[in-house]
Amino acid sequence: MKNRTRPEEFHQLRLSVTKAGLVLGVFLAAPSATFAADEPEKENPFSDDAWLREGVARQVTKYKHIDFSPHPADKHLVAANCETDPSWWGDLMVFHRTGDKVDWIAKLPKAYTENAGCYILSCKWRHLEKVDRWFLEVFDSTHMGNGSFWLFSLEDQELDLLFRATAMGRCFDATPEDLQIPFGGDASFRDPHLAVSYQVPKGGKFEDVILTGAIIVTSIDGKKTKVHPYTARWEWIEKAETFVRKAK
Numbered sequence: 001m002k003n004r005t006r007p008e009e010f011h012q013l014r015l016s017v018t019k020a021g022l023v024l025g026v027f028l029a030a031p032s033a034t035f036a037a038d039e040p041e042k043e044n045p046f047s048d049d050a051w052l053r054e055g056v057a058r059q060v061t062k063y064k065h066i067d068f069s070p071h072p073a074d075k076h077l078v079a080a081n082c083e084t085d086p087s088w089w090g091d092l093m094v095f096h097r098t099g100d101k102v103d104w105i106a107k108l109p110k111a112y113t114e115n116a117g118c119y120i121l122s123c124k125w126r127h128l129e130k131v132d133r134w135f136l137e138v139f140d141s142t143h144m145g146n147g148s149f150w151l152f153s154l155e156d157q158e159l160d161l162l163f164r165a166t167a168m169g170r171c172f173d174a175t176p177e178d179l180q181i182p183f184g185g186d187a188s189f190r191d192p193h194l195a196v197s198y199q200v201p202k203g204g205k206f207e208d209v210i211l212t213g214a215i216i217v218t219s220i221d222g223k224k225t226k227v228h229p230y231t232a233r234w235e236w237i238e239k240a241e242t243f244v245r246k247a248k
Contacts, residue, residue, distance in 0.1 A: 046084065046091065048105045055100040071125050071134070076103075077154075079136055081120040090119035092138060094159060107158040112150060115164070117142045121193065128198055128207045131236050135162070139193055145169045147193055149211060151243065162243050163209075163234060168193035171215050171230075179228055184220030189213050189230070206236040209243055 043050065045062055060066055063082050071077035076096055083090040094106035117140035126135045133153060141147035147168030152159040166172050171179075171187045179187050194213040201208055210233050217226040234243040 046082070051093070051095065051102045051105060055102060056097055057100050067123075069123055069125060072127070073134065079123045079125065081123050083119060085119075088119055088143070092116070092120055092123060092140075094136065094154065096157075104157050106154060109152075109159055109161045111161050111164070112152075112159070115148075116140055116150075117147050121147065121168075126198065128236075130200055130206045137196060139167060141168055141193075149194065149196060151209065163245070165194075165211060165232065165234075165245075167196075167211060167213075179215060179217050180226060181217055182219050182225060185218055185225065187215050187217050190216055190227075194230070201233075201235075204235075206238070208236070208246070209234040 046059075051059055059082070063084055065083045065086050067081040069079040069081075071079075076098060078095055078097060080093045080095070081090060082093050092108065092112075094108075096103045119141060121139040121141055123136060123138045126137055127133070128135065136152040136154065136159065138150040138152070139147060140150070145168065146166070149165045149167040151162045151164075153162060154160070167189065168191075169188055171189055181187050190213055194211040197210045197212070198207040199210060200206065210231065212229075212231050215228045215230050216224055217228065219225050233246040235246055236242075237244050
């Protein structure tokens with residue numbers, strides 16, 4: 001426990017003036033009131049511990065809305081979009097259940113927990129036949145309308161982040177030279193967000209992850225000046241067991 005000032009003591013300052021100048025004195029005196037005891041910290045009702053202790057049905061009554069996405073190959077494995085305030089605040093939960101009991105909750109990577117949006121737009125399980133693996137794709141959004149595409153794999157009760165890409169709102173990886181953005185203007189992806197598809201390229205061995213859509217360029221007064229088609233691809237690197245973005 002950290003050292004704390006005794007509640008029956010406090011410091012009182014006293015000033016006095018002498019021929020030699022100003023003198024500052026410090027004295028201890030009895031307080032006029034006592035401090036209240038520290039209150040115990042209350043548990044977050046949406047915590048992992050609450051899920052594990054209370055089960056799935058109880059969580060449905062706490063959140064405003066939950067979208068459950070059972071794994072097509074394992075009905076006991078579930079990804080869930082849990083909204084405390086629809087389209088404003090929400091959490092991603094991936095868990096294994098037996099009936100109503102939650103057996104375990106997948107650990108989310110730090111890169112996701114520190115950079116995720118404010119709420120989830122969608123979460124879906126995807127099986128890539130050539131890669132021969134299941135993945136979890138997630139679209140999220142911030143309150144400002146910026147959002148990301150996240151691709152995860154599940155390994156030993158932990159979600160492994162394969163990559164993240166901007167997919168909604170402002171196009172942060174575009175430069176004015178690429179898109180000819182006028183002074184004071186902006187570039188953003190067309191609503192609602194980029195579309196994702198999984199295709200084996202000609203002569204390829206595995207599926208690529210492909211994000212497609214359009215970038216809208218606007219002037220300083222918000223008027224549309226240009227529309228640019230947008231495509232970004234990530235290829236599966238078998239040896240590294242991950243996806244890497246292809247050069248333009």
